Amino acid sequence: MRRLMLGHTTEFTLFAVMIVLCVALSFATDRFFTISNAFDVLNVSAVNIIFAVGLLVVLISGGIDISFAVAASVVQYVTALAIAYLGGGNWAEGFIIAGAVGIGLGLINAALVYKLQIISIVATISTFNIFFGLLMFFTKGVSIYDLPEWLTTRVVFYEREMSDGSWLELTLPVVVMILCCVATWFMMSRTTIGRQLYAFGDNPEGARRFGINIGAMHYISFGWLGLMAGIGGLMQAHYAEEVVPNALYGRELDVLAATVLGGARLGGGKGSVIGCVLGVLMVSITQNGLNLMGVSPFAFKMIVGAIILIAITLSSARIDKLLPFFAKGKIEKGQAQKREAH
């Protein structure tokens, strides 16, 4: 257990902060602590979590991407046009087109970073502007409301009316989100590719000397984020029942903050899917709680910003300041090892 805590201090701290926040909110409002509200939070967070686990892969491999949210907008638009061209389409075609376009946009970023040796933040700020500029230029900012029925109809895998009259629903975005999380977790922790991505982000020179294919690392990480951006974009279109070109503009910073909050390190080598999910949920829970408390929506951003700041301070502060007992054990253990070594 302590070993688990040592390796995942950020996740544990975040989890603790979240519990405190939840307890406080359930006292502040009577609606917060209900199962249906919990499912609401999940439904609302699904798209951001899909984005976040994609971004996580890029962060772990030592890169960063600012363009994925507008890339998702491009995906939405292209997919909507393509399925109209195909005469209606269906979910399978929708996923294939969205995924493929997303991967394509991700690979553009990878090529800029790997082939042209542009540092990822500059490369993706550029593609952020290019993607968004092209989208606004060709769409003239016009939204698409005329989407096929299969795309806009809510898909509910499980539903149940609670005794208080509220509904508990497990919807498609949540199921897709769970699949994305499991797939990302599996890739990152069980496959050789995932471990190489961690190693590459941790110590690029060390990875190179081991003969790891550095080009592949770039294409896989940005390609994976592209795929997640495509799927997330499709889910957002499904959820919103419309395609608005600037709907996701600005989402990249929210997702980035939540991912870093969840323990991913800017600079690479560190981060986990569970931390990522907790990071996004933390922000969603805050917004949900503020909503239920009747706080003015104009104050949301401010309060969410403050919560992120507090959570990140707590999780980056040395754990011995927060948990004296564990830390003591850790130090003693370290010294014992030193003695062993001598």
Add this chain to the structure above:
Amino acid sequence: MMSAEPLLSLKNIKITFGGVRALKGVSFEVNPGEVHCLAGENGCGKSTLIKIITGVYKPEDGAEFSFDGQPITAMTPSMAQSLGIQVIWQDLALFGEMTVAENIGFQYAVSGKYGLVDKRAMEKAAEKALARLGVSLDLHLPLKELPIAQRQIVAIARALVGEARLVFMDEPTASLTQSETDYLIEIVRNLSASGVAVVFVSHRLAEVLEISDRMTVLRDGALVGVFPVEGMTQSRVTELMTGRNFDSAVIAADHDDQPVVLSVKNLSRANEFDNISFDLRRGETLGVTGLLGAGRTELALTLFGMRRPHSGEIVLDGETVHFGSNREAIRAGVAYLSEDRLSLGLNQPQSIADNLVMASLDRILSSGLISPPKKENVVAHWISALGVKIGKPEDPIRTLSGGNQQRVAIAKWLAIGPKILILDAPTVGVDVGARAGIFEIVRKLAAEGLSIILISDEPPEVYFNADRIIHMAEGRIKATYDPRQMSLTDLEGKVYA
């Protein structure tokens, strides 16, 4: 152990870089299971030779290369790997966030069935490699939790997973303390006993002499010779490596007639150091030695204002000072040359000139802006005063050798006109020849009236260069010695006791 047939044999190795002949027909042999030292100053061609052996560089025509009796015409890095030739680089090339098992068995994350990592096989291989070294480590601990000496072990164990037959260790002890080095030496012995040949590349002569069977000495890309280590002395090796002779003599002198510049009274900081008191006089060099963790660097950082003492007094020129930050300490005339030159002391990509004036920018201002002529003067003055060998002051500092970088780092602090200069491990990563040059500077500065605190975990350094020696252990002053009244062996015995 010695078989008639050498494991590795190289003859007539020549290589030229940009018109400069880096290796001038060198030959090199390693026997199976021996510990062989490859010695020479920086730039003598040691690393180039290793890179030729591992297939990174191609030697010029006429070279003869054989491994295990088989002639090799064109070595490649992957061929070197499959033959069992492994290099443990100075920077270790490990992954800090990953576990010990994964670092050792990373091979399993590079090639796995169906692209999956076989964690069990990885852990088994890691365990086996550690057992072969006679070490037990917690396989699931993240690497960053381990002290540097144990990371070194992890790097060696990793080489064993690759079925090593010949292991090169490039400066493996550069960042280790004496006791950690002793530990490593034992590991290398175990390795050699299990039939793996080890080539040890190191600047630290004491350990080279302790561990090796034979040594090959290179100087300026040419072979000086192959020598049995038995009967070899440090000064003889230094002479072979540099072609010069360095006399060592105690220089300690009394400074009782000089005014006290710094007086430290009962200085304490919880868990770091306790009840430290000493006086430092004008022109005096005070040596501080002891094992890592003795609180030396912590004490230095406190004198430099980067940490605050919990109790006690620092009296500078008769006035009690309470530094709020190191800026205040610098202004009061305290300079601190940090122990980690590469990452803390110098800004590697920046120019020599910019590094040199980094601490003294306020002295080269002209109506609030940096004055290029003033800067040029300062740079030119110190470069000639300390004899730094450079191309142009605009060159990045990383183009300089370790010894010259250290001179620039010292010049950076001299440019503020300090009263006290604290040198923390000033010779780490510096060649034998260049070390002598640095200590020459230290002596000259002391003779000019600068008070110096010289921190080193190598007793000979303080023994030959300080007027008085403070021996710290576990945060306390254990004893104060006068080098004139003891032998070096006495001092070493006390420090390593």
